[in-house]
Amino acid sequence: MPHVRITRAIAAAIASTLIVSTYISLDSASASAVVTLRVCPSGCAFSQLAPAIAAAKSGDTVEVAAGTYKGGLAIDVSVKLVGAGAHTTIIRGGGPVVTIGASGGVSEPTVSITGVTITGGVTRSSPQSEPMTGMVGVIAAGGGVEIAPRATVAISNSAIVDNRVAPLRAVAQGPPCPGGVRCPYAQAQGGGIDDSGKLTLTDTTISGNRVGAAAGLSNVASDADGGAINLNEGALTVINSTISDNTASATAPNGRYADAGAIDAAIGTVTTIRNSSLTDNSATLAASEPNSVAANGGAGAGSGAIHVQSNASATISDTKISGNSARMTNTLGDAEADSGGVHADVDLKLTGDVFADNRVYAATLAGSSGDAEGDSGAGELSGTISNTRFTGNTVTVKAANGSASGSSGATLFGPGSISNSVVQANHLHVASPGGTASAVGGGIETGSSFTPGEAAPQTLTNTPVSENTAEATGRSGTARGGIFDEKVPNGPPGGPLTLINTNVTHNTLSGSAGITLQGGGVFATFKLTLTDSAITANTPDECAGTAC
Numbered sequence: 259m260p261h262v263r264i265t266r267a268i269a270a271a272i273a274s275t276l277i278v279s280t281y282i283s284l285d286s287a288s289a290s291a292v293v294t295l296r297v298c299p300s301g302c303a304f305s306q307l308a309p310a311i312a313a314a315k316s317g318d319t320v321e322v323a324a325g326t327y328k329g330g331l332a333i334d335v336s337v338k339l340v341g342a343g344a345h346t347t348i349i350r351g352g353g354p355v356v357t358i359g360a361s362g363g364v365s366e367p368t369v370s371i372t373g374v375t376i377t378g379g380v381t382r383s384s385p386q387s388e389p390m391t392g393m394v395g396v397i398a399a400g401g402g403v404e405i406a407p408r409a410t411v412a413i414s415n416s417a418i419v420d421n422r423v424a425p426l427r428a429v430a431q432g433p434p435c436p437g438g439v440r441c442p443y444a445q446a447q448g449g450g451i452d453d454s455g456k457l458t459l460t461d462t463t464i465s466g467n468r469v470g471a472a473a474g475l476s477n478v479a480s481d482a483d484g485g486a487i488n489l490n491e492g493a494l495t496v497i498n499s500t501i502s503d504n505t506a507s508a509t510a511p512n513g514r515y516a517d518a519g520a521i522d523a524a525i526g527t528v529t530t531i532r533n534s535s536l537t538d539n540s541a542t543l544a545a546s547e548p549n550s551v552a553a554n555g556g557a558g559a560g561s562g563a564i565h566v567q568s569n570a571s572a573t574i575s576d577t578k579i580s581g582n583s584a585r586m587t588n589t590l591g592d593a594e595a596d597s598g599g600v601h602a603d604v605d606l607k608l609t610g611d612v613f614a615d616n617r618v619y620a621a622t623l624a625g626s627s628g629d630a631e632g633d634s635g636a637g638e639l640s641g642t643i644s645n646t647r648f649t650g651n652t653v654t655v656k657a658a659n660g661s662a663s664g665s666s667g668a669t670l671f672g673p674g675s676i677s678n679s680v681v682q683a684n685h686l687h688v689a690s691p692g693g694t695a696s697a698v699g700g701g702i703e704t705g706s707s708f709t710p711g712e713a714a715p716q717t718l719t720n721t722p723v724s725e726n727t728a729e730a731t732g733r734s735g736t737a738r739g740g741i742f743d744e745k746v747p748n749g750p751p752g753g754p755l756t757l758i759n760t761n762v763t764h765n766t767l768s769g770s771a772g773i774t775l776q777g778g779g780v781f782a783t784f785k786l787t788l789t790d791s792a793i794t795a796n797t798p799d800e801c802a803g804t805a806c
Contacts, residue, residue, distance in 0.1 A: 292317045292318060292319075293314070293315070293318045293319075294318070294319045294320075294321055295310045295313060295314055295318060295319070295320050295321070296310075296321045296323070297310045297320060297321065297322045297323065297327070298322075298323035298324075298325060299323070299325045302323070306327055306328055307320070307322065307327045307328070307331055307349065308328065308330070308331055311331055311332070311333055311337070311339075314335060314337045315335055316335045316336045316337070316367070317336060317337070318335075318337050318338075319337065319338040319339075319340060320337055320338070320339050320340065321340050322339065322340065322341045322342065322347050322374065323342055323347070324342045324343070324346035324347055325346075325347065325348070326348040326349075326350055327347075327348065327349050327350070328349075328350070328351055328352070329349050329350055329351040329352030329354075329355035329356065329376070329378065329379060330351060330352025330353070330354075330355065331349070331352065331355070331356045331357065332357045332360075333356065333357070333358045333359075333367060333369055334358075334359060334360060334367060335367050336367040336368040336369060337367070337369060338369075338370045338371075338372075339369070339370070339371045339372070339374065340372055340373060341371075341372065341373035341374035341416070342373060343373045343415070344373060344374060344375045344415060344416050344417040344463075345375070347373060347374045347375065348374070348375045348377065349374055349375065349376050349377070350377050350378040351378045351379065351380075352378075352379055352380075353379055353380045353381035353382060353401070354379050354381050354400040354401060354402060354403055354404040354421075354452070355376045355377070355378065355379040355401075355402050355403065355421065356371075356376055356402070356403045356404070357400075357403075357404045357406075358403065358404065358405050358406060358409050358411055358455070359405065359406030359407070359408070359409035359455065360406055361385040361386070361406050361407070365408070366406055366407065366408040366409035366410070366455065367409055367410075368409070368410040368411075369409065369410070369411050369412075370411070370412040370413075370414070371411070371412070371413045371414075371416060372413070372414045372415050372416060373414075373415050373416060374416050374417075375416065375417040375418075375419060376402045376403060376416065376417070376418045376419075376421070377402070377417070377418070377419050377420050377421060378420065378421065379400075379401040379402045379421035379422065380401065380421075380422050380473075380475065381398050381399065381400055381401045381404075381421075381422070381423045382395055382398050382423075382424065382425065382426045382475070383395040383396075383397070383398050383425070383426065384397045384398055384399035384400065384404075384452070386399070387425075391429050391431060391443075392429070393427065393429060394426070395425055395426030395427050396425055396426075396427060396428065396429050396443070396444050396445070397425065397444070397445045397447075398423045398424055398425040398426070398444075398445070398446050398447075398469075399423060399445075399446075399447045399448045399452035399488060400423065400448045400451065400452030400488075401421030401422050401423040401448065401449045401450060401467055401468075401469070401473075402418040402419075402421040402449070402450045402451055402467065403418060403450070403451045403452070403453075404448075404451075404452050405451065405452065405453045405454060405455040405457060406454060406455060407454040407455060407490075407491060407492070408455055408492075409454075409455035409456070410455060410456045411453075411455060411456070411457045411458070412457075412458045412460070413457070413458070413459050413460070413462050414459075414460040414461055414462060415460070415461045415462065416462045416463075417462065417463040417464075417465070418450040418451060418462070418463070418464045418465075418467070419450075419463065419464070419465045419466045419467070420465075420466040420467065421449055421450055421467045421468075422449065422467070422468045422469070422473035422474065422475060423446045423447065423448060423449050423452075423467075423468070423469040423470075423473055424446050424469070424470060424471075424473040424474075424475035424476045424478075424479060425444040425445060425446055425476065425478055425479055426476065426478070427444065427478060428442035428443055428444035428478045428479075428480065428512055429442070429443055429444070430442060430443070431443040432480055432514070433551060434550075434551070435550075435551060436548060436550060436551075441480065441512075441514070441551060442478070442480055442511075442512045443480050443481070443512075444478045444479045444480050444481070444512060445479065445480070445481045445482075445483070446469040446470040446473070446479040446481070446482045446483070446506075446508075447469060447481075447482070447483040447484045447488040447506075447522065448469065448483075448484045448487060448488030449467030449468050449469040449473070449484065449485045449486060449504055449505075449506070450464045450467040450485075450486045450487055450504065451464070451486070451487045451488070452484075452487075452488045452490070453487060453488065453489050453490065453492065453494060454490040454491050454492055455492050456492050456493045457489075457492070457493070457494050457495070458494075458495040458497070459494075459495070459496045459497065459499045460497045460498060460499065461497070461498045461499060462499045462500075463499065463500045463501075463502075464486045464487065464499070464500070464501045464502075464504065465486075465500065465501070465502045465503050465504065466503050466504065467485055467486055467504045467505075468485065468504070468505050468507075469482045469483070469484065469485050469505070469506045469507070470482030470506055470507045470508045470509075470513075470516065471507045471508055471509040471513065471544075472485075472505040472506070472507040472542070477508075477509045477510075477511075477512070477513070478512055479508050479512065479513065480508060480512040480513060480514045480515065481508065481514065481515040481516075481517075482506040482507055482508045482513075482515070482516045482517070482541075483506055483515070483516075483517045483518050483522040483565075484506060484517075484518050484520075484521060484522035485504035485505045485506040485518065485519045485520060485539055485540070485541070486501050486504035486519075486520045486521060486539065487501075487520065487521045487522070488518075488522050488524075489521065489522065489523045489524055489527045489529065490524050490527075491524060491526065491527060492527060492528075493527065493528040493529070493530075494521070494523065494527065494528070494529045494530070495529075495530045495531075495532075496529075496530070496531040496532070496534050497532050497533060497534065498532070498533045498534060499534045499535075500534065500535050500537075501520045501521070501534070501535070501536045501537075501539065501563075502535070502536070502537045502538050502539065503537075503538045503539065504519055504520055504539045504540075505519055505539070505540050505541075505542065506518055506519050506522075506540075506541045506542070507540070507541070507542040507543065507544075508542075508543050508544075508545075509543075509544040509545075510544060510545055510546035510547075510589070511546060513543055513544060513545050513547075513557075514543070514545065514547060514551070514556075514557040515543065515556075515557065515558060515559070516541040516542050516543040516559045516560075516584075516586070517541050517559070517560050517561050517565055518541060518560075518561045518563075518564060518565040519539030519540040519541045519561070519562045519563060519582055519583070519584075520536050520539040520562075520563045520564055520582070521536075521563070521564045521565070522561070522564075522565050522567075523564065523565065523566045523567060523570050523572060524567050524570065525567045525568055525569050525570060526569050526570055527567075527570045527571075528570070528571050528572075529564075529566060529570070529571070529572040529573075529574075530572070530573050530574075531572075531573070531574045531575070531577050532574075532575050532576060532577065533575075533576045533577065534577045534578075535577065535578040535579075535580075536563045536564065536577065536578070536579045536580075536582065536599075537578065537579075537580050537581045537582065538580075538581040538582065539562055539563050539582045539583075540562055540582065540583045540584070540585065541559050541560060541561055541562055541583075541584045541585070542559060542583075542584075542585045542586075543557070543558065543559040543585070543586040543587070543595075544586075544587050545557050545586065545587065545588045545589070545590075545591075545593070546588065546589045546590050547588060547590055547591050548590045548591045549590075549591035549592055549628055550591075551591070556594075557586075557588070557591075557592075557594070558586055558594040558595060558596070559584045559585055559586035559594075559595045559596075559620075560584050560595060560596045560597045560601050561584060561596075561597045561600065561601040561637075562582030562583045562584040562597065562598045562599060562616055562617070562618075563579050563582040563598075563599050563600055563616070563637075564579075564599070564600045564601070564637075565597075565600075565601045565602075565603075566600070566601070566602040566603060566604060566606065567603050567604075568603040568604060569604065570603075570604055571604060572602065572604070572606050572607075573606070573607045573608075573609075574600075574606065574607075574608050574609075574611055575607075575608070575609040575610050575611065576609070576610040576611065577610075577611050577612075578611070578612045578614070579599045579600060579611060579612065579613050579614075579616065579636075579637075580612065580613070580614040580615050580616065581614075581615050581616065582598055582599050582616045582617075583598050583616065583617040583618070583619065584596060584597055584598050584617075584618050584619075585617075585618070585619040585620075586619070586620050586621075587620075587621050587622070587623055588621075588622050588623065588626055588628060589622075589623045589624075589625055589626055590625070590626050590628065591622075591626060591628040592622065592628035592629050592630065592631070592660075593620045593621055593622045593626075593628065593629075593630045593631070593657075594620055594630075594631045594632070595618050595619060595620040595631075595632045596618060596632060596633045596634050596638060596670075597618065597633075597634045597636075597637040597638050598616030598617045598618045598634065598635045598636060598637065598651060598652075598653075599613050599616040599634075599635070599636045599637040599651070600613075600636070600637035600638075600639060601634070601637055601638045602637070602638060602639055602640060602641070604640075604641075605640050605641030605642070605672075605673070605674060606639060606640065606641040606642075606643075607641055607642050608639070608641070608642070608643040608644070608646050609643075609644050609645055609646070610644075610645045610646065611645075611646045611647075612646070612647045612649075613636035613637065613646065613647065613648045613649070613651060613668070613669075614647065614648075614649050614650050614651070615649075615650045615651065615652075616635050616636050616637070616651045616652075617635060617651070617652050617653075617654070618632045618633065618634060618635055618652070618653040618654070619632065619653075619654045619655075620632035620654075620655050620656075620664075621654075621655070621656040621657070621658075622656070622657050622658050622659065622660060623658055624658050625658070626658055626659065626660070627659045627660055628657075628659075628660050629657055629660040629661045629662065629663070630655045630656055630657040630660065630661075630662045630663075630690075631655065631662070631663050631664070632653050632654065632655040632664045633653060633664060633665040633666045633670050633703070634653065634665070634666045634668075634669055634670045635651030635652050635653045635666065635667050635668055635669075635684055635685075635686075636648050636651040636668045636669050636684070637669055637670075638666075638669070638670045638672070638705065639669050639670070639671055639672065639674075640671060640672030640673050640674045640705065640714075641672075641674045642674055642675055643674065643675065643676045643677070643679060644676075644677045644678050644679065645677075645678045645679060646676070646679045646680075647679065647680045647682075648668040648669060648679070648680065648681045648682070648684060648701075649680065649682050649683055649684070650683055650684065650685075651667060651668050651684045651685075652667065652684070652685045652686075652687070653665070653666065653667055653685070653686045653687070654687045654688075655687070655688045655689070656688075656689045656690075657689070657690040657693060657695075658691075659692055659693070660690070660693055661690050661693045661694040661695070661696075661732075662688045662689055662690035662693070662694070662695050662696070662732065663688065663695075663696040663697075664686050664687070664688040664696070664697050664698075665686065665697070665698045665699045665703040665742065666686070666698075666699045666701075666702065666703040666742075667684035667685050667686040667699065667700045667701055667726055667727070667728065668681050668684040668701050668702055668726065669681075669702055669703075670699075670702075670703045670704075670705045671702055671703070671704055671705060671716055672704075672705040672714055672716075673705075673714040673715055673716065674716065674717075675716070675717040675718075675719065676716075676717070676718050676719070676721050677717075677718075677719040677720055677721060678719070678720045678721065679720075679721045680721065680722060681701045681702060681721060681722070681723045681724075681726065682701075682722070682723075682724050682725050682726070683724075683725045683726065684700060684701050684726045684727075685700065685726070685727045685728075685729075686698075686699065686700050686726075686727065686728040686729065687729050688728075688729065688730045688731070688732075688735075688737075689730075689731040689732065690731070690732040690733075690735070691731070691732065691733075692732075692733065693732055693733060693734075694732055694733070694734050694735045695730040695731055695732030695734075695735035695769075695770075695773065696730065696735050696736050696737075697728040697729060697730040697735075697736070697737045697738070697767075697769075698728065698736070698737075698738045698739055698742040698744075698781070699728065699738075699739050699740075699741065699742035700726035700727045700728035700739065700740050700765055700766070700767070701723045701726035701740045701741055701765060702723065702740075702741045702742070703739075703741075703742045703743075704716050704741075704742070704743040704744075704755055704784075715754050715755075715756070716743075716754075716755050716756070717755075717756045717757075717758065718755075718756070718757050718758070718760045719758040719759060719760060720758070720759045720760065721760050722760060722761050722762075722763070723740055723741055723760065723761075723762045723763075723765065724740075724761070724762070724763045724764050724765065725763075725764050725765065725766075726740045726765045726766075727765070727766045727767075727768070728740075728766075728767050728768075729767075729768045729769060730768075730769040730770070730773045731769065731770045731773070732770060732772060732773065733772045734772045734773070735769070735772065735773050735774070736769075736773060736774045736775075736776065737767040737768065737769045737773055737774070737775050737776075738767070738775075738776045738777050738781040738802070739767075739776075739777045739778075739779075739780055739781035739782075739802075740762055740765025740766075740767075740777075740778060740779050740780065740796060741755070741762060741779070741780045741781070741782075742777070742780075742781050742782075743755045743780070743781070743782040743783070743784055743786065743803075743805070744781065744782070744783045744784065744803070754784050754785035754786070754787065755782060755784065755785070755786050755787070755805075756786075756787040756789070757786075757787070757788050757789065757791040758789045758790065758791065759789070759790045759791060760791045761791060761792045761793075761794070762779040762780055762791070762792070762793045762794075762796065763779070763792070763793075763794050763795045763796065764795050764796065765778055765779055765796045765797070766778060766796070766797045767797065767798060775798050775799075776799070776802040776803070777799065777800075777801055777802035777803060777806070778796035778797045778798050778799050778800065779793040779794070779796035779799070779800045779801055780793055780800070780801045780802075780803075780806065781801075781802050781803045782801065782803045782804075782805035782806055783803040783804045783805055784805055785805055786801075786805040786806060
């Protein structure tokens with residue numbers, strides 16, 4: 259987008275028409291003009307946004323009246339974009355609708371956007387596609403907003419809704435496929451926002467954005483990430499905002515990964531979420547992949563709401579995470595899904611949050627001889643958790659012909675502590691009609707340390723674990739533990755587990771005739787320490803395993 263600088267003389271002349279208002283600020287060295295450029299359907303200097311933004315210089319304000327305006331905007335200077343309200347000022351179309359900064363730019367702008375709706379974006383490629391893959395349209399990113407590295411952006415009192423991202427084509431750059439060729443690779447990410455800068459969202463809704471097959475544009479994507487926001491680098495802060503009904507999905511023939519229905523926070527990023535809600539987002543993979551492909555790079559669905567990757571950091575407080583889902587089916591090989599809510603590869607700090615009714619579903623379909631595995635209805639978590647509720651989360655695992663294993667109706671919890679919280683009425687269902695079924699941890703399974711070989715101590719304080727269920731159906735198998743804590747020989751360790759002022763009650767194991775039921779309350783083989791705690795009224799027994 260060309261950049262036209264307005265001189266003080268021109269600005270003064272425009273001001274005399276009473277269409278553009280000019281404000282002069284003086285300092286000891288020079289005088290400079292800060293201009294407000296007005297955009298409206300008729301009667302203003304500009305009837306569309308693109309010419310106004312092209313005319314703006316650093317520090318200017320672009321005021322946009324009620325109306326619908328063409329998207330496909332590029333903002334490369336520091337400006338304020340002020341609409342009349344998200345319900346009345348609509349910026350529609352383009353791919354992305356708004357681009358802030360330029361990839362590889364020497365310096366990047368500071369931009370604020372308030373009182374607008376950004377919608378109808380359709381993005382089929384990304385500036386990274388050609389440098390990374392040699393072709394345009396293999397990587398597609400940023401349906402609503404694209405933010406360049408080092409740009410600083412604040413979006414408030416706005417809506418980013420119903421934008422779509424899907425690649426145009428795939429290239430043979432994936433893992434080995436049958437026949438000695440490389441599998442197809444194509445990436446879709448950031449349905450609402452693709453962010454490589456520093457972004458703050460306040461009082462803003464991000465909803466109905468779609469990446470990958472869910473965009474309805476193509477099914478060539480092998481990988482789909484960040485249905486609402488893809489955070490490539492930098493920092494994201496979300497305050498008093500709603501992120502709902504966003505989808506990342508991939509399907510056969512290319513689909514191998516679907517991750518982060520709402521937010522994908524990449525390696526080294528910083529995410530802060532306060533007083534917000536992430537609801538009804540989904541990561542969905544409908545694969546037709548043999549196990550030979552999975553063995554050379556894997557396939558799976560995870561993080562219905564948020565994925566925080568390694569060497570990143572995240573703090574989530576006073577936030578509702580509910581109704582999100584991670585789902586995978588496979589017609590050929592294995593199916594694996596995890597973390598209906600949040601998947602963290604690092605320690606988190608969670609305070610005052612609610613994880614409710616999040617779901618994981620993993621199934622191999624008729625014709626597949628593969629195994630199915632699923633875990634963590636609320637999410638795979640570690641770190642410090644306080645004043646948080648885990649209720650009504652569900653893991654369902656079904657294998658048509660192979661074995662099925664599931665764990666952690668609420669959470670697969672790594673090293674750390676949970677205090678002043680509740681783990682209640684979470685559910686785990688595992689079925690393998692012709693094979694082995696294993697269901698462990700209707701409420702909690704303890705996980706391994708991020709450091710190989712290290713123990714992963716967990717402490718629950720003032721955190722009742724109650725009314726969680728684990729059910730297994732199969733010719734053989736096990737159902738174990740409202741809390742499951744096992745030391746695996748030659749494998750990653752679990753606990754030791756310490757319960758302080760924490761009661762484990764009314765948890766239930768059930769299964770078909772071939773299933774062994776052990777530890778309705780707790781199954782532990784590492785080390786279990788109870789302080790002012792009780793394990794009572796669980797079915798069929800209270801505690802099993804060598805640590806009991």
